[in-house]
Amino acid sequence: MRTVYNFASGPAMLPRAVMEQAQAEFLDWRGTGMSVMEISHRGREFQSIVDQSIADLRALLGVGPDYDVLFVQGGATGQFSMVPLNLCPGGEPAAYVHTGHWSGKAMENGARHCEVRVAASSAATNFSTIPPRESWQVDPGAAYLFYTANETIGGVEFHDMPAGSGPPLVSDMTSNFLSRPVDVSRFGIIFAGAQKNFGPAGLVVVIIRKDLIGRARSTVPLLYDYASYSGHNSLLNTPATFSWYVAALSFAWIRRQGGVEVMEENARRRSGRLYRAIDAGDFYSNSVPAQFRSRMNVPFTLKDPALDKEFLQEARAAGLEALAGHRTVGGMRASLYNGMPDAGVDALVDFMGDFARRRG
Ligand SMILES: Cc1ncc(COP(=O)(O)O)c(C=O)c1O
Known part of the structure; x- marks a missing residue:
C-alpha cells in the first residue's frame, strides 16, 4: 500500500494503530463471530464498549462526578442548537465570542433559540486574532458564554x-479535543465532533455539568434534550455504534500513548515544525500572529497564488493529500490532528522546501 499522509480537516486521518485494530476485529469482534456494527446496542457486548469509552474519556480529561459524558448524533452543528434549546428555555440571552467561521455558525444557529449577544469579535482583524479577555462585554444575565x-x-x-467567573462556559472543542489537558471543572458544557481527533463522523461527545441537564422546555424533542441522554446512558435510540467503537479504540490508544499531555507535546512539536518552515522565507505565509496560531489547522498561502494548483497537484503525487484550504478562503491548509504522525509533517516540510527551491 502506498504511504499517504492525509491533511484533511475532517473527517481526518486516524492513528494507524487504531485503524489496524478496527481492521483486525472487523469480522469477528472479540470472539463473538460478529462485526461490532452487527451487534445490538442494547447487548452486553456493546455495553462494555460504552462503559469502557466513558471510563477512558473520564480518565483522560479528569472528568469529575458532577459531569455527565454523553454521546449524541447530529454533528457538532447539532450542538449549536442543542445548547440554546437546553439552556435558554425561554429564549434568554446568551453571550458568544465571534472568532471566525465556526463561532459564526454557532451564533447563526443559536439565534433561532436564544438572544445572541456578541461579547467580543475579532472581525476587525479578519478573524486572525482572539480579542483580549479584558475587552469582552459579557452580559451577566446571559444563560452561557460560548466560544x-x-x-x-x-x-x-x-x-x-x-479567565473569570460569570455565566457557564460552553466550548466547541471539535477541532482540538483531546489534543491538550483541559480543566473540565471550569466548564458548563464541552462538546466535540469525533471526525477530527478521535473517530469517524457521526458522533459528538458532550461533557456537561449535571445541574445544566433538565432545563429544556417540554416542547423540545426528546432527541434534543440532554436529559434524555443522561437518563439512558446515551442509549436513547440506536447510536452510531461503529463510530462509537472506533472512538473507544482512540481513547484507549491515547491512554496508551501517555494521555492528552503527550498529544499536546506531539501537537506542539508537529505544528512548530510546520510554522517554522512557513516562516523561514517569503515563499509561504500564514497571517495569524504567533500567540493565536492553531496547533491543529495550519492555513498558509503561496507568494504567487498562480502556483496553488501546481503545488496541490505535486503534493498529491508525493502522497500528501487534502492540502487545499477551505473553499471560502482558498490557499492551503494542513490539519495535524492526533492521528498525524511526525513523518507526515516531515514529508510535508521537505516537499514545501523542495517546491520553494524549484519555483521560488
Ligand atoms: C470547530 C468546528 N465546529 C463545528 C463543526 C461542524 O461539525 P459537523 O460537521 O460535525 O456538524 C466543525 C466542522 O468542521 C468545526 O471544525
Missing part, C-alpha cells in the same frame, strides 16, 4: 481557557 476553542478554517486557537 470556539479552535477555529478550524482560520487556524486560530485559544491557548488558555478564558
